[in-house]
Amino acid sequence: MTPDLRGFELDADTGNDGARDPVAAVLDALGQAFGVVAEPGAPGSGPRRYTWLDTFDWRLNHAGLVLEYEHKGRGGRLLLTRDGTPQAEQPVTGWRSGRPRLAADLPAGPVKDQVLKLASPRALLPMASAAGAVSVTRLLNADGKTVARLIVNRETVTGADQAVPLPARLTIAEVRGYPGQARRAARLLAAIPGVSAAQQSTFAAALYALGRHPNDYSNGVTTDITAQMPASVAVATLLLGLLDTLEQNVDGVLRDIDTEFLHDLRVAVRRTRAAIKLLGDVLPETGPYAAEFRWLGDLTTPTRDLDVQLLDFDAMAAQLVAASPADLEPFRVFLARRRTREFRRLAAGLRSARFRALTQHWRKVLLEARDAAGTARRRGPTADELAVSRTGKMFRRVAALGSAITADSAPESLHNLRKRCKELRYVLEFFAPLHDPVIYRKVVGDLKQLQDCLGEFQDSEVQRHEIRALADAMLTERAAPAATLLAMGEIVANLAHGQAEARAEFAQRFTAFAGPAGQQRFRALLARPVS
Amino acid sequence: MKIYATYNIKGGVGKTTAAVNLAYLSAADGYRTLLWDLDPQGAASFLFRIKPRVKGGGKALIRGTKALDDAIKGTDFDHLDLLPADFTYRNMDLLLDARSQKPTDKKPTRRIAQLLRPLAGEYDNVFLDCPPSISLVSENVMHAADVLLVPLIPTTLSVRTLDQLTEFVAGFDGRQPQIRAFFSMVDRRKRLHQDITAKLLAERPGVAATPIPALSLIERMSVERAPVTAFAPRSQAAQAFRALWDEVNTDKIAAAPMPSL
Numbered sequence: 137m138t139p140d141l142r143g144f145e146l147d148a149d150t151g152n153d154g155a156r157d158p159v160a161a162v163l164d165a166l167g168q169a170f171g172v173v174a175e176p177g178a179p180g181s182g183p184r185r186y187t188w189l190d191t192f193d194w195r196l197n198h199a200g201l202v203l204e205y206e207h208k209g210r211g212g213r214l215l216l217t218r219d220g221t222p223q224a225e226q227p228v229t230g231w232r233s234g235r236p237r238l239a240a241d242l243p244a245g246p247v248k249d250q251v252l253k254l255a256s257p258r259a260l261l262p263m264a265s266a267a268g269a270v271s272v273t274r275l276l277n278a279d280g281k282t283v284a285r286l287i288v289n290r291e292t293v294t295g296a297d298q299a300v301p302l303p304a305r306l307t308i309a310e311v312r313g314y315p316g317q318a319r320r321a322a323r324l325l326a327a328i329p330g331v332s333a334a335q336q337s338t339f340a341a342a343l344y345a346l347g348r349h350p351n352d353y354s355n356g357v358t359t360d361i362t363a364q365m366p367a368s369v370a371v372a373t374l375l376l377g378l379l380d381t382l383e384q385n386v387d388g389v390l391r392d393i394d395t396e397f398l399h400d401l402r403v404a405v406r407r408t409r410a411a412i413k414l415l416g417d418v419l420p421e422t423g424p425y426a427a428e429f430r431w432l433g434d435l436t437t438p439t440r441d442l443d444v445q446l447l448d449f450d451a452m453a454a455q456l457v458a459a460s461p462a463d464l465e466p467f468r469v470f471l472a473r474r475r476t477r478e479f480r481r482l483a484a485g486l487r488s489a490r491f492r493a494l495t496q497h498w499r500k501v502l503l504e505a506r507d508a509a510g511t512a513r514r515r516g517p518t519a520d521e522l523a524v525s526r527t528g529k530m531f532r533r534v535a536a537l538g539s540a541i542t543a544d545s546a547p548e549s550l551h552n553l554r555k556r557c558k559e560l561r562y563v564l565e566f567f568a569p570l571h572d573p574v575i576y577r578k579v580v581g582d583l584k585q586l587q588d589c590l591g592e593f594q595d596s597e598v599q600r601h602e603i604r605a606l607a608d609a610m611l612t613e614r615a616a617p618a619a620t621l622l623a624m625g626e627i628v629a630n631l632a633h634g635q636a637e638a639r640a641e642f643a644q645r646f647t648a649f650a651g652p653a654g655q656q657r658f659r660a661l662l663a664r665p666v667s
Numbered sequence: 668m669k670i671y672a673t674y675n676i677k678g679g680v681g682k683t684t685a686a687v688n689l690a691y692l693s694a695a696d697g698y699r700t701l702l703w704d705l706d707p708q709g710a711a712s713f714l715f716r717i718k719p720r721v722k723g724g725g726k727a728l729i730r731g732t733k734a735l736d737d738a739i740k741g742t743d744f745d746h747l748d749l750l751p752a753d754f755t756y757r758n759m760d761l762l763l764d765a766r767s768q769k770p771t772d773k774k775p776t777r778r779i780a781q782l783l784r785p786l787a788g789e790y791d792n793v794f795l796d797c798p799p800s801i802s803l804v805s806e807n808v809m810h811a812a813d814v815l816l817v818p819l820i821p822t823t824l825s826v827r828t829l830d831q832l833t834e835f836v837a838g839f840d841g842r843q844p845q846i847r848a849f850f851s852m853v854d855r856r857k858r859l860h861q862d863i864t865a866k867l868l869a870e871r872p873g874v875a876a877t878p879i880p881a882l883s884l885i886e887r888m889s890v891e892r893a894p895v896t897a898f899a900p901r902s903q904a905a906q907a908f909r910a911l912w913d914e915v916n917t918d919k920i921a922a923a924p925m926p927s928l
Contacts, residue, residue, distance in 0.1 A: 178745075179745050274743070279716045279718070279892075280716050280892065281715070281716035281717060281743065282741075282743040311740075311741040312739060312740060312741035312748055313738075313739055313740030313741055313748075314740070314741070
């Protein structure tokens with residue numbers, strides 16, 4: 137079999153005995169079949185320094201893409217690849233790649249075009265950096281014609297406080313029209329002791345060297361629970377996972393890197409509160425933590441609400457018909473100023489002793505609960521028993537509340553249903569590994585559509601109230617020109633329109649989820665074989 | 668994709684030398700460049716150390732059983748590929764003519780243009796290095812080319828040849844290539860060369876201001892087997908080709924008026 141031309145590496149320990157440069161041995165071996173001539177100044181050769189970028193939650197990686205920033209003098213170049221194949225590149229000037237940068241703030245170009253949709257509203261963060269040199273050697277036939285090239289990359293990867301040399305990477309580059317010669321060179325390379333097929337991309341190798349791996353962060357519920365695990369252990373485990381997520385986002389929130397750190401932190405808090413409320417009774421002690429997490433959730437709300445207003449701002453402005461988007465600018469300035477103020481309060485809260493105490497003590501409580509389960513005298517429920525009973529209870533509650541909603545029901549009844557749907561969704565997600573995956577996907581899919589509809593209804597309502605309150609505040613601060621207030625009025629009208637549409641859609645969404653077919657599906661989801 | 672062809676009815680006037688060096692400079696400037704060595708002698712292929720052989724020969728290319736794309740070889744230089752010569756190209760006239768017997772192909776003079784069309788997305792510039800003669804092959808080349816680059820040795824006879832060629836192209840229906848001549852193998856010590864060069868430049872548009880001198884370094888290309896612009900980029904010869912390429916590439920050569928027929 138012909139080895140992949142792209143992937144060879146020199147074993148890390150080859151040549152470490154201080155003897156000969158291991159690359160020289162490679163050149164000797166290739167020299168048996170080819171003329172071997174160094175090609176200084178070949179395109180792509182010379183010193184190289186680059187940084188890999190992705191969002192905190194690895195959005196580019198999830199899409200199979202790798203984004204590399206190559207440092208070149210004062211400027212640089214962004215290169216986007218998929219499986220090592222270039223997809224787009226563009227020059228970038230005046231960017232210190234060590235600092236996060238919002239995808240939206242990249243200069244216009246083909247990389248931005250591909251990255252923006254995937255990454256927004258997240259920032260691009262440096263995931264790893266590497267520096268080294270690339271050398272190119274021409275492999276010649278008997279006529280002295282270059283029929284292939286050997287490319288050697290020698291790099292050291294740098295993280296926050298460490299520098300790790302990567303194994304030298306060898307690549308055979310094919311010259312058009314000479315595929316056989318490239319394969320021959322690759323076969324010779326593969327036979328050299330100390331040379332092996334590279335198992336992973338340079339980026340993956342760099343992350344591995346730093347002790348990281350792609351997807352080491354996810355904002356999903358990633359608990360490692362099993363059906364027969366004691367329920368207390370399962371709940372403590374999933375709460376520990378949520379605490380990890382919460383803590384992972386604190387630094388990004390405090391550095392105000394992008395809005396999604398706070399969003400993910402809030403989701404972790406909401407999930408924690410739901411778990412304490414719905415499942416906390418299986419833990420020996422949840423004490424004051426429900427109230428403390430409520431405090432944390434409330435602490436984060438004002439900033440998040442303003443983030444949402446600012447994130448939606450351009451889309452809202454684009455919907456204006458009577459007013460001009462420019463009329464809204466004072467509103468944007470007002471929102472930004474208010475956000476700065478609210479963010480200071482949030483940051484102070486996250487740096488407070490109260491927050492530190494909450495996370496530290498909560499972790500201690502959860503670890504104790506997880507580790508004490510084996511010593512309990514009385515056998516409690518299993519994780520699966522808890523999943524079936526609580527998920528069933530939540531579903532019945534949602535079905536009853538939703539069935540009681542009519543065209544005349546007050547908005548509060550829909551808000552209440554939305555909260556219960558959120559709790560049901562969390563409980564489903566907590567115990568996802570215990571359910572049949574096919575039925576689970578369908579149930580969650582229908583629930584999600586119902587939640588989207590309820591979310592649209594309630595978010596529109598909340599946003600309308602907020603804009604009214606902000607308009608009052610702007611008037612008080614004398615920051616509200618008449619044109620701005622009129623434009624804000626038009627936005628409120630648009631929101632009311634969207635809310636009415638969501639209201640009209642509700643019955644259909646609810647029936648899909650909790651109608652006869654939905655109920656049957658739910659029963660199937662919770663059915664367990666009789667032991 | 669812009670197609671240049673170096674053409675002259677006479678042999679030994681510097682067609683291949685010009686094609687090889689101009690193609691190299693085009694590639695060095697970042698243009699994706701293809702050089703098609705149409706001369707069965709394969710001098711351009713030799714200069715790039717590429718075997719003058721195409722699988723299936725000219726027949727397969729002209730018939731289309733082998734795509735041009737599959738026969739292309741990478742040279743040692745970035746952005747520069749070569750479609751090698753093949754000894755069977757000596758029969759290309761016959762092959763092109765044979766196609767005209769087919770009821771589906773009534774235009775044997777457009778076959779090379781047709782074959783090059785699929786490469787439009789792949790290359791910015793194509794250079795055709797033609798064999799000397801007036802034949803169906805050269806007529807094909809003239810129909811395919813956007814610019815005919817005509818090397819002229821400064822003699823009275825070669826000026827006459829240029830006139831004949833200009834007149835011939837003027838008779839084409841529809842699209843006609845631009846004709847851009849340049850002096851080649853100029854010996855500055857020869858009075859005749861100096862006189863003809865000066866006179867023609869003064870009197871005749873469509874002639875490049877840059878002459879390519881007759882220099883032994885250019886002859887050395889066959890020993891080095893590389894363009895002089897690559898192995899001696901600072902030499903007088905390389906600089907002359909660079910100046911000529913700049914004139915050609917930026918279309919600084921004033922167009923000659925087409926004779927009225």
